[in-house]
Amino acid sequence: MRRWIPLIGLCWGFCFFPACSSPRFDILILNGTLVDGSGSPSFRADIGIRDGRVARIGGLSGEEAVRVIDAKGRYVAPGFIDMHTHCDNLRDEKRRAALNYLTQGVTTVVTGSCGSGTFEVEDFFRVLKKQGTGVNVVHMVGQGRVRSAVMGDDDRRPEENELAEMAALVEKAMREGAAGMSTGLFYAPGSFSSTGEVIALLEPVKRGGGIYHTHLRDESNYTIGLLEAVREAVSIGERAGVPVQISHIKALGRPVWGLAPRVIEIVEEARSRGLTVFADQYPYPASSTGLIAAVIPRWVQAGGRMKERLSDPDLRERILEETAANIDRRGGADTLVISSFSPHPEWVGRSLEDIAGERGKPEAETALELVRMGSPGVVSFNQTEEDVEAFMRRDWVMTGSDGSVQLPGPTAPHPRSYGTFPRKIRRYVLDRPWLSMEQAIRSASGLPAEMLGLENRGRLREGLVADVVVFDPGTIRDLATFADPHRYSEGIDYLLIAGRLVIDAGEFTGVLAGRPLPLGSDI
Numbered sequence: 001m002r003r004w005i006p007l008i009g010l011c012w013g014f015c016f017f018p019a020c021s022s023p024r025f026d027i028l029i030l031n032g033t034l035v036d037g038s039g040s041p042s043f044r045a046d047i048g049i050r051d052g053r054v055a056r057i058g059g060l061s062g063e064e065a066v067r068v069i070d071a072k073g074r075y076v077a078p079g080f081i082d083m084h085t086h087c088d089n090l091r092d093e094k095r096r097a098a099l100n101y102l103t104q105g106v107t108t109v110v111t112g113s114c115g116s117g118t119f120e121v122e123d124f125f126r127v128l129k130k131q132g133t134g135v136n137v138v139h140m141v142g143q144g145r146v147r148s149a150v151m152g153d154d155d156r157r158p159e160e161n162e163l164a165e166m167a168a169l170v171e172k173a174m175r176e177g178a179a180g181m182s183t184g185l186f187y188a189p190g191s192f193s194s195t196g197e198v199i200a201l202l203e204p205v206k207r208g209g210g211i212y213h214t215h216l217r218d219e220s221n222y223t224i225g226l227l228e229a230v231r232e233a234v235s236i237g238e239r240a241g242v243p244v245q246i247s248h249i250k251a252l253g254r255p256v257w258g259l260a261p262r263v264i265e266i267v268e269e270a271r272s273r274g275l276t277v278f279a280d281q282y283p284y285p286a287s288s289t290g291l292i293a294a295v296i297p298r299w300v301q302a303g304g305r306m307k308e309r310l311s312d313p314d315l316r317e318r319i320l321e322e323t324a325a326n327i328d329r330r331g332g333a334d335t336l337v338i339s340s341f342s343p344h345p346e347w348v349g350r351s352l353e354d355i356a357g358e359r360g361k362p363e364a365e366t367a368l369e370l371v372r373m374g375s376p377g378v379v380s381f382n383q384t385e386e387d388v389e390a391f392m393r394r395d396w397v398m399t400g401s402d403g404s405v406q407l408p409g410p411t412a413p414h415p416r417s418y419g420t421f422p423r424k425i426r427r428y429v430l431d432r433p434w435l436s437m438e439q440a441i442r443s444a445s446g447l448p449a450e451m452l453g454l455e456n457r458g459r460l461r462e463g464l465v466a467d468v469v470v471f472d473p474g475t476i477r478d479l480a481t482f483a484d485p486h487r488y489s490e491g492i493d494y495l496l497i498a499g500r501l502v503i504d505a506g507e508f509t510g511v512l513a514g515r516p517l518p519l520g521s522d523i
């Protein structure tokens, strides 16, 4: 609707300024309920957007604009910021639009999580700028990536010169715009790093003003145990002097079910001492990982010699025993469902128990056979709803999908890549009175923006960048399920990035309005 057209005549007669012939706003969003991202109560107001910014918030119904959107009956909120993703695959040109995120209302993603992010940050950002990106990108340099570049997959302490080399890579990444360092202390090779080694590598992160974003050493009872792993993360942040972000917080596996209140106690004790500790979470009771990471002991993987050890008859008994214990720990072979496996795509969607039954072999032995053939992805049903909800209600827990850019295909990825943000609103705000809308929106906008130092995003305020989502509480929902994961979410009616419409009346406009956001460049 181009409301300004009849006004040209008016300006012709009364006005001497060329500016008068153009409307006051580029876009007006009228009649919506604003949830501003700060956690404060929602209110009815209009928003006027001009030059990519929120120019006015208030009663604007008589104003002119190039485009007017009627948001009656809908919520208007800051574009969602996904605090934890593996969307590093945005650099694949076919995936650059990140449609599975735009359809969730996400306007900014954090890449490089769990220790995996590249340290060639400038190069990564250059590619994104050159080919365009559907979402804004904040990047973490990955400690695992840095370590394997310098030390391979060796299970040993670094020499002094190796430590210096790793610190130099982190420093370079921070200079090039990383917003912090991620670790995957559960995974090889991050698991081979001592607490002290991680602290040493955080020195350049501290200097650069970044954060520590960590996949804990143990989310279950594999090694040091969940509680000790949380204490380690807190202590790393405290000793290194950097804010801590605990990745995808959860109590994973039978032995630690019900421990959420104890984890919360540790974090809140640290926060009460003035430490900056936050976490992110995806709203599902299942996680997603590789079968190797889930069940193969780390010592088997050390030094990149896994295949060799798997075929060593002297080690066979011990490996089988420990693998069986790991399967048990996660909840049993029926809870591990293959999500991708190129040598046998027909096994996707089937559980390890099922495949073992068909082959007439024990489950641990089947797991080892699969791992010898390739690198199966698995979805692992390993959390209780009580723990998921207990974490979600804390005011220091943000939303993070832990997903990546997906295209429909013959894989069965975790549905979180398609559904995280609408699911949290549908299931935990609208269907049950578990979270307020204000709290859910804050966990997906104001809170992550604060943690990431994004001063111009994450809230709806005059003067800030117009990353805005408009959604309908009647229709917002996730459609992706474990059985049918490649389904885009519904209910995001409009999405703006820097004032440009990327979803218009529920349809992707084809506009790639995202950009890399190097630390300190949130303009």
Ligand SMILES: [Zn+2]
Residues within 6 Å of the ligand: 113, 114, 184, 215, 247, 248
């Ligand atoms: Zn992780």
